[in-house]
Amino acid sequence: MAAERVAQGKDVVHLEVGQPGGRPPRRVLEAARAALEDETETLGYTLALGHPGLRDGIARFYADVHGVTVDPQQVVVTTGSSGAFLLAFLAAFDAGDRVALAAPGYPAYRNILTALGCEVVTIPVDGSTHFHPTPDHLEKLDRPVDGLIVASPSNPTGSMLGTAALKALALWCHQNGVRLVSDEIYHGIVYGPKAATALEFSPSAILVNSFSKYYAMTGWRLGWMVVPPELLRPIECLAQNLTIAPPTLSQISAMAAFEATDELNARVAGYAANRAFLLENLPRLGFDRLAPADGAFYLYADVAHLTNDSPQFCKRILAETGVAVTPGTDFDTERGHLGLRFSFAGPLCDMEEAVRRLSVWRK
16 A cells, blocks of 8 residues: 555655665675676576575674574575575474464464465463563463474564573473574664574574575575574475575675674664654654564554554554554454554654654644
């Protein structure tokens, strides 16, 4: 609907898009230009598991940032984190397996698992557990599960698993034969302590990350996994058949992303300013029931006191103010009609204009 409004020549303030604003880091663009101008670089297929240089760089990243030793051979470069989830779910689960995930949560987990014939086990979460599942949740399920997906920071709430909470979940899953898939694509975009990685606590977890969010390379379609050794060959065979290899130019360019920390952290500082502005102003507009936005660039609001139909509520906001926000129904099929998500990935001026328009609308 926002795109249709733009096509009609009307303006839209975009607080619905989960995509970083601005261009990729300068070093990434320079690396891309150099690769395009290098007559010895064919830009042909890489290995199915990815360019060796990039796999080495990702392994060094975990040593430098998290103090964790990662064998580059366990790193799998993928076509975005979406490609990583598809490969991970195919390799780790069979049709009929039960896989648990939190609600509200990223809808693609549920949709991919359903398409693969897995049974999705939804765990409703709220502020009492910081919007994340716990071992207690898993122990109280009516039947055991084969897998668990967690995301920290999460989409749509932005909430993070603390180090102790992530350790408890990772150890519980490892000890109970439950395959943990840890979505860490918003690592780097945090507003407090650094996010912990599941690699610190579990040798059986599958870790998924991406160059899309912190590194602002969404359209380059590049992500990665760190996988246990027993899953490496199945994933390699799947990747060879499903995608052949990730995009080569993107892989060559991404090697420079790890050298762009200063530029990337400046972008995160911009997100932090947006977050602070919205946290100050949204409550006075009636959006005062917000999940703890520890990371990512989202605020998830409980709007049960304002509406019982968030899709219709969001349609009204868009039609009457030109501000686009996301209803919660995709994130939570049971309670999402009472929630909505604000994205603050854009410039501060968009946040200011959105608040100005909503202030007039709410009077």
